[in-house]
Amino acid sequence: MCPRGIALRQNFFSHYGRQLSTLAGLLGLSLVLWALTPHFLTVSNLLNVAEQATIIAIVAVGMTFVIITAGIDLSVGSVLAFAGVVMATALHRGLPLPVALMVGLGVGLLCGTVNGLLITVGRLPPFIATLGMMSVARGTALMFTEGRPISGFSENFRSLATGEILRVPTPVVIMVFVYAVAYFVLRRTKLGRYTYAIGGNEEAALLSGINVKLYKTMVYALAGMLSGLAAILLTARLNSAQPIAGMNYELDAIAATVIGGTSLLGGEGTVVGTLIGALIMAVLRNGLNLLGVSSFIQQIVIGSVIIAAVLIDMGLKRRGK
Amino acid sequence: MTDAPVLEMRHIRKTFPGVVALDDVGFELRQGEVHILIGENGAGKSTLMKILSGAYQKSAGQIFLDGAEVEIKNPRHAQTLGVGIIYQEFNLIPHLSVGENIFLGREPQRLPGLINQRAIFQAAACVLSSLGVTLDPHRLVKELKVADQQMVEVAKALSLDARILIMDEPTAALTEHEITELFATIRRLKDKGVAIVYISHRMEELFEIGDRVTVLRDGRTVGTYAVRGMSKSELIRLMVNRKLTELFPKERATKGAEILRVEWLSTKGGLKDISFSLHKGEVLGIAGLLGAGRTELARAIFGLDKITSGTIYINGAPQRINSPRRAINSGIGFLTEDRKSQGLVLPLSVKENLCLASVDKFSNWGVMDTGEEQRAAGKYVKDLRIKTPGLDQKVVYLSGGNQQKVVLSKWLCCQSEVFIFDEPTRGVDVGAKAEIYGLMNQLTASGVAIIMISSEMLEVLGMSDRVLVMRAGRITGEFSAEEATQERILQCALEE
Numbered sequence: 001m002c003p004r005g006i007a008l009r010q011n012f013f014s015h016y017g018r019q020l021s022t023l024a025g026l027l028g029l030s031l032v033l034w035a036l037t038p039h040f041l042t043v044s045n046l047l048n049v050a051e052q053a054t055i056i057a058i059v060a061v062g063m064t065f066v067i068i069t070a071g072i073d074l075s076v077g078s079v080l081a082f083a084g085v086v087m088a089t090a091l092h093r094g095l096p097l098p099v100a101l102m103v104g105l106g107v108g109l110l111c112g113t114v115n116g117l118l119i120t121v122g123r124l125p126p127f128i129a130t131l132g133m134m135s136v137a138r139g140t141a142l143m144f145t146e147g148r149p150i151s152g153f154s155e156n157f158r159s160l161a162t163g164e165i166l167r168v169p170t171p172v173v174i175m176v177f178v179y180a181v182a183y184f185v186l187r188r189t190k191l192g193r194y195t196y197a198i199g200g201n202e203e204a205a206l207l208s209g210i211n212v213k214l215y216k217t218m219v220y221a222l223a224g225m226l227s228g229l230a231a232i233l234l235t236a237r238l239n240s241a242q243p244i245a246g247m248n249y250e251l252d253a254i255a256a257t258v259i260g261g262t263s264l265l266g267g268e269g270t271v272v273g274t275l276i277g278a279l280i281m282a283v284l285r286n287g288l289n290l291l292g293v294s295s296f297i298q299q300i301v302i303g304s305v306i307i308a309a310v311l312i313d314m315g316l317k318r319r320g321k
Numbered sequence: 322m323t324d325a326p327v328l329e330m331r332h333i334r335k336t337f338p339g340v341v342a343l344d345d346v347g348f349e350l351r352q353g354e355v356h357i358l359i360g361e362n363g364a365g366k367s368t369l370m371k372i373l374s375g376a377y378q379k380s381a382g383q384i385f386l387d388g389a390e391v392e393i394k395n396p397r398h399a400q401t402l403g404v405g406i407i408y409q410e411f412n413l414i415p416h417l418s419v420g421e422n423i424f425l426g427r428e429p430q431r432l433p434g435l436i437n438q439r440a441i442f443q444a445a446a447c448v449l450s451s452l453g454v455t456l457d458p459h460r461l462v463k464e465l466k467v468a469d470q471q472m473v474e475v476a477k478a479l480s481l482d483a484r485i486l487i488m489d490e491p492t493a494a495l496t497e498h499e500i501t502e503l504f505a506t507i508r509r510l511k512d513k514g515v516a517i518v519y520i521s522h523r524m525e526e527l528f529e530i531g532d533r534v535t536v537l538r539d540g541r542t543v544g545t546y547a548v549r550g551m552s553k554s555e556l557i558r559l560m561v562n563r564k565l566t567e568l569f570p571k572e573r574a575t576k577g578a579e580i581l582r583v584e585w586l587s588t589k590g591g592l593k594d595i596s597f598s599l600h601k602g603e604v605l606g607i608a609g610l611l612g613a614g615r616t617e618l619a620r621a622i623f624g625l626d627k628i629t630s631g632t633i634y635i636n637g638a639p640q641r642i643n644s645p646r647r648a649i650n651s652g653i654g655f656l657t658e659d660r661k662s663q664g665l666v667l668p669l670s671v672k673e674n675l676c677l678a679s680v681d682k683f684s685n686w687g688v689m690d691t692g693e694e695q696r697a698a699g700k701y702v703k704d705l706r707i708k709t710p711g712l713d714q715k716v717v718y719l720s721g722g723n724q725q726k727v728v729l730s731k732w733l734c735c736q737s738e739v740f741i742f743d744e745p746t747r748g749v750d751v752g753a754k755a756e757i758y759g760l761m762n763q764l765t766a767s768g769v770a771i772i773m774i775s776s777e778m779l780e781v782l783g784m785s786d787r788v789l790v791m792r793a794g795r796i797t798g799e800f801s802a803e804e805a806t807q808e809r810i811l812q813c814a815l816e817e
Contacts, residue, residue, distance in 0.1 A: 190680050190687045197677055200666035207623075207655060207663055208678035208731065209646040267668040 018261040021316060022276045025309065029280060033287035040290060047169060053282035054171040056252045057275060058230045060260075061182045062112075062223030063253040064274045068186075069199040069219050070266025071126035075115060075133035076227045077249035081242065082141040083107040084231035088150035088241030097157055104235075105228040111137055112224015116217030134250070141243040151240035161236035171233050178229070182271045195219055199266030255302075256281055259309040280305070325388075327352050327516050328373075328485055333382035335368055335540075342368045343540045346382075350485060355507060355517045357527045357548065360537035361560055361778060361811075366520050369537070370487050373518075374406040375399035405478025406487040409494075411470055413462045420445035420458035423477045448476045453509055468499035475506065479515075486510065487518045492526060493612065504530050522610050524553050524815055536560055554808075557815070561778065561807035569783030570758055574765035576786070577601030579637070581653075581739050581770060583622065586631030590617040591794040595631070599739065604761065604771045606785030608778070608810050614794035615774045616658060619741045622772075623655040624648040635739075649678055654732025658743040658774075660721070664728040667717040671709050672698040674716050674727050679735045701730035705760065722753025729760060740764060741772045746780065758784060778807050790814050 033040040059076050066073045087104030095103070111133060118129035163170040186192035194215045197205040206212050227246075235241040260277030262269025284305060288298045328350040335343040343365045350356050358366050371377040373384070375396040384391055386402055393399050399406075413422050420442045421428075429440040445458035454472045462470060471491060478486055492500045507517060507530060521527060527534060528548060536543040536559045543559050581599040586592055592614055599605050607615050620626045622633060624642040632639050635651045642648045648655070657663035665674055675698045676683055683694040698712050705726045709719055716727055725745070732740060742761070746754045761771055761784060775781050781788055788805045790798035790813035798813030 188689050188691065190684045190689065193673065193677075193680055193689065196669055196673070197666045200668045201662070203663050204666050205677070207625075207645055207657060209644075209649040210677070210680075211646065267666065 018313070018316075019270060019273045019276065021313075022259065022261055022273055022280070022309075025312075026276050026280050026283065029283055029287070033283065033290070037287070037290045040287060045286070045290075047172065049279070049282050049286045050172045050175075051169050052286065053278045054175040055230045055234050056249060056256060056281065057175050057278035058178055058226055058233070059249055060253040060256040060274045060278050061178055061271055062226035063250075064182075064257045064260070064262055064269055064271055065186075065195055065219045066126070066223050067199075067254070067257050067262050067264060068195050068266060068269045069216055070202070070264075071119065071199075071216070071220070072130065072254070072264075073112075073115065073220065073223050074127065074130040074250045075111065075137055076223060076253055077246035078134045078137035078141070079108055079111040079224055079227040080231045080234065080246035080249060081244065082111065082137040082144075083228040084235045084241040084245055085141050085145050085150055085243055087228075087232065088153070088235055089144070091153055091157060092150060097154070100157075101232055104232045105225050108228025108231065109221050109225040112221040112227070113217060115224065116220030119220065120213035120216050138243075145241075145243045147243060149240045149242040153236070153239055158236050158239055161233055171237070174229075174233065178226070179271055179275050186271060191215065191218060196267060199268075201267070252281060255306045259306060261313055277309075280309075325352070326350060326385075327387060329383075329385040330369070330373065331383045331385070333369065333372060333384075334380045335365075335372060335377065336380045341540060343372075343379075346537065346540070346542050348535055348542070349545065350516045350518060351533075352484075352516055353511050353514045354532040355511060355519050355530050357531040357534040358518055358520045358537065359522070359527065359534060359556065359560060361776075364537040364560075365540040366537055367489065368540075370406065370489065370518065370520065373399070373485075374404055374487060400481050400483075403482055403484040404487070405481060405483030405485065407471065407474045407478060407489065407491060409490050411474055413470060413473060415463035416461060418442075418459050418461055419449075419456060419465070419473050419476075422462050422473055423448060423458070423480055425477075444480070445476070448480045452476055452479065452506055454506065466499075467494045468496070468502065471495070471503070472506070475510075479510075483515065485516050485518070487520070489520045490522070491519070492521065492523065500526075522815060524556070527556075528553075557808055557811050561811055569779070570755065570762065571784055572762045572766070573786065574602035574762075574768075576603055577768055580635065581622075582634040582637075584632050584634070586618075586621060586633070587629050588617065588621045588626045589629055590614075590620065590626045592617055592621060593794045595794075595796055597789055597796065597799070599770045599772060601738075601768045601770050602765045603786045604765060604773055604784055606781040606788040606805075607772060607774045607791060608776075608781045608788055609791035609814050611776070613791040613814065615791050616743055617794070618791070619655060619743050619772070619774060622648070622741065623653060649735055649737070652736065652738035653741065654678075654735060654737030654739070655741045656725070656728050656732065656743060656745060658747065660724050660728060665716050665724060668715055670713045671702065671707065671716055671719070671727055672712040675701060675730045675734060678731050682734075697734060698730075701733060705730055706756075720753070722756060725753070725757060726760070737769070739770050739772065741774070743774045744776065745773060746775075746777070778810065781805075781810065782807065792816070 039045060059080065063073060063076065083104045086107045087100050090100040090103045115130050115133050118124045119126050159170065161171055165173045186195065194205065194210050197210060198212055198216060202212060234245060256277035257274050258264065259280055260273030262273060281302065284302060285298065288301060326349045330346065330348040333343055333346040346365065346369060348369065360366050368377065372379045373393065375393045375398055384393060391402060393402065414425065423445045424441050428436045431437045442458045449456050449458065452472065452475060456469055456472060462473060491503060495503060510517060519531065531548040533545055534548050534551065535545040536556065538560060577600055579598050580601050584596050586595040595618060607618065609615050617626060621628055624644045624647050633642055634640065640651050642651060661667060666677065672694060676694050683690050695712060702709065702712065707726045708723050716724055719727065746757055765771060773784060782805055786802050788800045788810060789796050790810050792814055797816065798810070800809060
């Protein structure tokens with residue numbers, strides 16, 4: 001066997017090299033914003049940025065799993081809205097808080113499982129299956145509420161968004177917890193290992209005796225459940241569950257994932273990269289707001305950043321070979 | 322018919338990185354003749370024809386068309402020179418009509434960009450009738466039988482004024498009646514003065530349709546002969562005649578108890594009534610031509626293809642193997658022909674690939690014991706001398722031989738007792754080959770049984786304790802190592 005030192009160094013660069021470059025991008029961006037507007041680098045503003053990032057960041061965790069399997073999930077935003085309104089109804093009907101939260105997560109899990117089954121058992125391309133679910137879930141949410149938002153919840157429920165744990169906003173704590181678990185799952189569990197294997201070479205995974213259908217379905221179910229979690233936090237923050245919530249969240253989540261170095265071809269990617277990607281998007285929005293840049297121009301800047309990030313990533317990768 | 326050659330290929334040489342595929346090959350084609358090209362798998366037939374049709378560039382040598390030297394630059398250039406090729410896999414667009422396919426890429430136009438549909442169908446009907454084929458040019462290609470699709474390919478080549486037509490195994494997918502029709506068409510083409518290069522493994526066809534025959538062996542021309550006056554056995558001798566020059570370090574292990582028995586196995590994939598047994602410590606070679614059903618047999622045993630009838634016994638007990646998981650749990654390991662697309666997950670590390678089929682062994686409640694995994698992977702890397710800078714190196718960066726060893730370790734790690742090797746040494750260099758043979762010896766010495774599918778005759782003869790020959794989904798011959806000769810094996814692989 002090789003000397004441990006060499007093995008470790010190889011390990012360090014192959015596993016963290018990409019994240020380091022994304023992290024450098026985030027820090028560089030922060031420095032520029034700090035120079036332009038000193039208010040950017042205050043504790044209160046940074047916590048604000050983190051809080052803004054939570055919803056997309058949590059949805060993006062599921063998206064990262066899905067994209068590592070070489071799939072895509074376009075339905076996450078709609079599933080978020082659907083899960084949100086069902087949970088809000090449960091709360092208004094007087095169900096105990098923990099039960100209502102379970103309902104929110106359960107609706108997401110169910111939608112994700114349906115996605116997974118359509119893709120594995122129904123053999124639909126992920127793009128088509130989740131495109132269909134995107135429309136179905138949104139339509140159901142609108143039908144369920146007759147297009148009206150469901151508002152006004154108990155202080156207890158709202159504290160999920162407004163509360164603080166050790167002076168850190170609760171949603172940020174939840175986000176960090178989700179990322180820690182996702183990191184562990186991807187790096188240290190069977191599900192994580194199979195996620196990479198399926199995305200890297202589905203045929204080889206099948207020939208290694210892996211139940212590809214089961215694990216793929218689990219990944220989509222997980223993505224759906226995280227949309228449910230995001231729905232809980234968003235509803236608590238807005239004190240309102242809206243059937244039109246989460247519009248275009250799938251695109252933001254894909255952007256965060258891709259900026260974070262996950263390849264749409266599957267087989268590689270990390271949640272740490274995705275977290276940095278989500279933060280880059282939030283920092284950019286926050287900074288542009290502080291600078292008073294119009295929302296029209298913001299869209300142009302964000303789009304350009306996504307393209308630039310992936311171009312740079314691909315360039316680095318090519319040079320790596 | 323004249324005797325002046327329309328085509329002459331002289332001293333053709335073609336090298337791929339690390340391999341000489343063709344060396345000093347000569348080939349000559351006359352107007353209006355059917356010239357058969359034969360040789361074993363890998364003898365260089367396809368490579369030679371790909372050079373002629375512009376798909377490959379020759380490394381050295383000369384090509385003359387009508388006495389004038391030409392450099393065939395690409396497939397399109399070959400078409401303009403009058404060389405048409407019909408591959409085994411057709412290049413047709415299924416959702417377009419017969420006529421549209423024939424004129425694809427050079428549609429007659431009224432105005433630039435505006436296709437003249439009527440002209441297409443008229444011209445197509447004209448070409449088809451000159452072939453003596455009754456086929457409606459408006460029909461969609463996907464609705465046609467294979468034989469008719471082939472006629473569309475022929476019509477396409479002729480509409481390009483092909484004077485030389487290359488047909489690669491044209492009868493492989495045809496029924497007997499369709500073959501008769503194809504031969505009638507070929508004779509009509511001959512009368513028009515088209516020169517035909519006909520690649521086939523079927524001896525009967527050769528005698529029925531061929532005028533001359535050129536034999537290739539190991540990338541060299543053995544000779545060109547008139548078909549009349551040739552005998553089947555003489556041709557087979559010419560195809561295989563050579564000595565065991567390569568070194569096979571075969572060590573015979575003691576034959577143990579029966580571990581695998583297959584009885585009357587048939588599948589939808591085309592296997593018919595396959596029966597054989599395999600003993601511990603034995604290497605069972607499976608020979609046959611491409612498409613004989615060898616890989617299908619491996620897939621069926623490994624639970625990938627649905628078995629329609631028959632039984633597989635492991636250690637005497639019947640097993641219902643309907644998924645790779647079941648096969649793996651029954652102690653079967655499958656080293657696929659194509660490592661990169663089937664055996665390995667390239668973006669994953671050596672360690673992750675090595676443990677992929679036995680993750681359950683290294684996990685409790687779904688959580689991986691990475692320390693245990695590290696130790697196991699390290700052990701196999703050391704035992705099999707896998708050259709890698711570390712266990713976390715991505716397998717995509719390893720050499721072919723080392724990748725093969727990683728796949729092998731994957732199955733060792735599952736404690737497999739029956740190893741199926743599908744073309745174990747394809748694409749690995751000579752040194753790694755010897756090492757793989759050495760590993761096979763170690764495996765059999767430790768009581769493992771091996772099924773080795775191989776297209777390399779020398780490998781089959783050099784490594785097998787017993788040889789099964791397959792043709793058209795059936796077993797057509799079985800030989801002990803002592804009985805097996807190249808001639809006998811080829812006879813069984815070819816005979817109707």
